[in-house]
Amino acid sequence: MTETVTIPQDVPFSAAVKAIQARKGSRQSYAELERDRGWRTEVDDNLAAFLAAQTSMFLATASADGQPYAQHRGGPPGFIRVLDKTTLGFADFSGNQQFITQGNLSENPRAMIFLIDYAYRQRIKIWGEARIIEDDPALLRALMPAGYRARPEQALLFRIAVWDINCKQHIPQKLDAADVKTALELRDARIAELEAQLAALKGSAASSAARDAASARGTPSATSGE
Numbered sequence: 321m322t323e324t325v326t327i328p329q330d331v332p333f334s335a336a337v338k339a340i341q342a343r344k345g346s347r348q349s350y351a352e353l354e355r356d357r358g359w360r361t362e363v364d365d366n367l368a369a370f371l372a373a374q375t376s377m378f379l380a381t382a383s384a385d386g387q388p389y390a391q392h393r394g395g396p397p398g399f400i401r402v403l404d405k406t407t408l409g410f411a412d413f414s415g416n417q418q419f420i421t422q423g424n425l426s427e428n429p430r431a432m433i434f435l436i437d438y439a440y441r442q443r444i445k446i447w448g449e450a451r452i453i454e455d456d457p458a459l460l461r462a463l464m465p466a467g468y469r470a471r472p473e474q475a476l477l478f479r480i481a482v483w484d485i486n487c488k489q490h491i492p493q494k495l496d497a498a499d500v501k502t503a504l505e506l507r508d509a510r511i512a513e514l515e516a517q518l519a520a521l522k523g524s525a526a527s528s529a530a531r532d533a534a535s536a537r538g539t540p541s542a543t544s545g546e
Contacts, residue, residue, distance in 0.1 A: 328359035328482040331447045359482045362405040367483065370435070370444060371400045371408070375496070379450070379476075380432040381424035390434075391421045396465045406480045408433070411463040411472040412452070422452050422474075433478060438494035446483040452476055 333341070333350070341347035360367070375397055380390045393410065401409045425431065431450040436443040453459055453475040464472045 328361050329354045331482045332359075332445075332484065359484065361480065361482055363402050363408075363480065367444070368402050370437070370442070371402060372398050374400060374435055374437065376435075378434040379421060380434065381421050381450070382428055382430070383424050384427040387424075389420050389424055395470070396468050399465050399468070401463055403477070408446075408478040408480065409459070409463050410476055411460055411465070411470075412474045412476050413470040414473045425450055425452055431478065436491065438492065439496065439499065441488040441491040441493055443486040443491060444483060445486065446478070446480055448479050448481040450476055450478045 329350075338347055341350060363371075376392065376394045377400065378390050378392055380388065382388045393412075395410070395413070399410055403409050429449040429451060431448060433446040433448075434443070435446075456475060460472050460475050463475050
């Protein structure tokens with residue numbers, strides 16, 4: 321990979337970006353944020369947990385002449401692996417054989433991972449550099465999710481330069497079909513349990529009413545056992 325920018329904020333905020341921020345009035349607040357908190361450059365516990373839960377991501381690349389491309393990648397929870405504090409990896413499954421991402425990375429390693437969790441309305445951006453590994457079967461086996469039905473073609477390693485969390489504004493809340501199915505099954509099981517309890521209570525109340533009626537007439541009830 322090429323040498324990355326040593327100042328983290330210069331990765332997302334180029335000189336042109338900072339100039340526009342200054343013209344539109346947001347540069348000072350971002351400068352204070354950079355000075356007080358700084359940009360995250362390593363995987364922490366929160367990012368690791370977020371990545372472990374994701375089943376979908378977008379990987380953005382560009383050709384040497386700047387032609388952009390964004391590719392979706394998906395898999396079971398945990399398909400994005402944290403290999404160390406600054407390195408992510410995942411198995412690249414066989415797809416439509418266009419190889420646009422791989423072609424872009426062969427001449428321009430800069431890349432970005434965009435993750436969005438619709439259920440919790442969270443999104444994370446990760447800037448860095450990526451490379452394709454075609455000749456490491458052991459690495460590919462280590463990155464391949466157990467039991468997942470897909471053909472791994474190669475591995476992708478992503479070295480983190482900087483990452484950031486976006487606000488929730490304008491993110492629609494959506495739920496995965498599997499999560500909805502589980503919630504409905506739990507609801508239906510609870511409804512069945514409550515209906516059974518209600519039926520038992522109604523039966524007990526009916527028996528009690530019959531005994532009371534029989535007692536009022538001075539005759540044994542059918543449920544009294546006399």
